[in-house]
Amino acid sequence: MSREFEFAQLLRAYRKGILSEKAFEEEMTRLEGGACGGFIAMGKTYASERDAIVAYLQRVRNGEAAGARALEQWAQVCKTDCMRSGLRTIAEREAYHVRVIDRKLNDLGARCEPAADPEIDRFVSMQSDPNISDLDKLRRITSSFANADEVVKPIYEFVDLIKQDLDAKEMLALWAEDEYSSIKWFLHACAALGGAAQSPADSRHEAMASAQTH
Ligand SMILES: [Fe+2]
Structure with a gap:
């Protein structure tokens, strides 16, 4: 408007x-x-809400693309049978996030060039490496956060700032829900493989852990 x-x-x-x-x-x-x-978000002032949304989408887009690549390749070399389809599911989520972000950027008259990022390249090659254990890969992913709420909080903070582009607001809120679900699964899988303290009440952890030993 x-x-x-x-x-x-x-x-x-x-x-x-x-x-x-x-x-x-x-x-x-x-x-x-x-x-x-202007529009203040992510510690910066943008000329408009639209510019802030474009910058935000451009920032997350390549990370999502890397996630899709890393998880797809990890699924191909995954040695924990009960994890393979979970990895494929999350890889698909990351890939469709990229497609939806690209369409929204296009709607906003913007685009996102794939940018070289050595840290992302290292992450993808680690997750694709058949000689690194599934548990180490899970530890790498879960090492940077304590819980799923902490990870999605900044997304919801940005969503709350959006007042005009309600289409972007809904899209990012749904994206946050997907990320929340993916992160919870990684934490669950990590705990099940013995990577963190596991809650005795969670029978899924036990089922995955016992499947590991067979
Ligand atoms: Fe993601």
């Missing part, structure tokens, strides 16, 4: 008595803030 259009809508609502004077003033302040102060 353009700023002019939003302003006209607000004015109409105010004149019709749908918006109180106080609500009208608050909305006007928000619109003016957008015009003068």
